[in-house]
Amino acid sequence: MNIEITNLRFTYPTGLEALKGINLTINSGEQVAIVGQNGAGKTTLVRHFNGLLKPTSGTIFIGEWETTKFSVAKLASRVGYVFQNPDDQLFSRDVLTEVTFGPRNLGYEKAKIEELVQRALSLTELTDKTDTNPYDLSPTWRKMIALASIIAMDTPIVIFDEPTTGQDAVNVARIANVIAELRNEGKTVITITHDIDFCAENFERVVALSNGQVLLDGPAREVLGQEKVLAQTYVDPPQLTRLGKRLGLKETVTRQEEFLRAIE
């Protein structure tokens, strides 16, 4: 299921134009990271994918559906969106109810719901916390619940808004694991992140936004190599990439294995 964005512009009621003509195509099964400075418009952009925001002008197609013609609830069967702030997303008494909420609304059969919920809980390692109230858990775990509640919906497109913010190494690895799993299932994963190492290690394609416009778009290695251009949106390439440049390596390297291979 492709995402097709044409000339997307969006102005908030306050009069602030957050998106200034975005053109972007994301193909089925792609793993895309969106980077860019605070206020670049990343959240505003992805909130258009599931219809929470409707374009001021321009169009967005999710498959053959134009987002303006479908309700958010309807689009939820195609696009799962994990909010930036889990506290904006969680409202149930216990973890199990929270995670079951989405798939039940999508009208899957009982057995399927059970299976999806169990899988989401085990992927996020929440299985032993099903009876706990989300607000009795730490913010890091609330983030995992938010993740689980979206994965359980089994949508072809999944969006994560800054999943690794404030998470320790173990949790970051867990999240990377979830993303890898979704990739294996052939899902499209779009992730907003400020964590550039996380971005380099887990995504093939990187889109850099700046000031409501697409600054760079392409394979991770190409985009992350452009130190000067990225500086416009206050993004530093990964340390390894910068080190490679300083060492005068011919290719841009973003991951450890590549770096080791290049210096051999």
Next chain:
Amino acid sequence: MNLNRSFFVPVNSPLHNLNPLTKLALVFSMILPAFLSLPQLAPFLAIPILIAVFIGRVQKQYFNLLLKLVLPTILFMFVMQSLFLPGGETVILNLGIFDVTRESMQSAFYTVSRIFVMISSFAILLLTTHPSELMSDLTRRGLPGQFAYVIISTLQILPQMQAKAQTIIAAQRSRGLDTESSFRKRIGSLVPLVGPLVFGSLVEVEERAIAIEARGFTSKRVKTSLHEIPDPAFDKILRGILVILVIASFTLNLWLS
């Protein structure tokens, strides 16, 4: 994300620029005569209220409030009062055991006019005055801080709850809850809202209490204010005139009755 957590409309107008105490005086110079002077006066007070709405440039928000909040309330009161107020001879309408008389209707009309004046003047005050501006002016004039805190948090509860409800509804729709279609589903979706709303508010209150205490809320020392609220001579004169007008309306009432 919730930039505006009060009723305040941030535009520039002569009303916005008045000192908060002057606006409070204006509110009471409407309410006191409406309730304590001749009942016939109340309906006429709608005129200065409407003028104030336009001077304050808050007509859109005011009429919105009027439609959603004020009109239903006063319509309900009008009907109830017309039906149940005893007395009066001129029967206009007979509904079984209820007689609607000209007198009961007239008295109902005066009552709702008073309510209208009261709600409207407070609404205009809130629409044109930032709550923190109002409170810092009043505390500077000697209102105890605790008292100001209670008022200000009460004023903000409604907009805050509204904002919180909006985010939760967005979260539920994002997970396939069709709030746009059936009414039953919509009500059903509100039930899980109550918990987080109340809980969230409690947590917020506690956090705020810690935050303000960390900045010396209960300190006994005299506090200075970073934000100066101007109180020019014009405001003082205006307040003087308002006091005279209120006294005049009482005198008129005593004299005529």
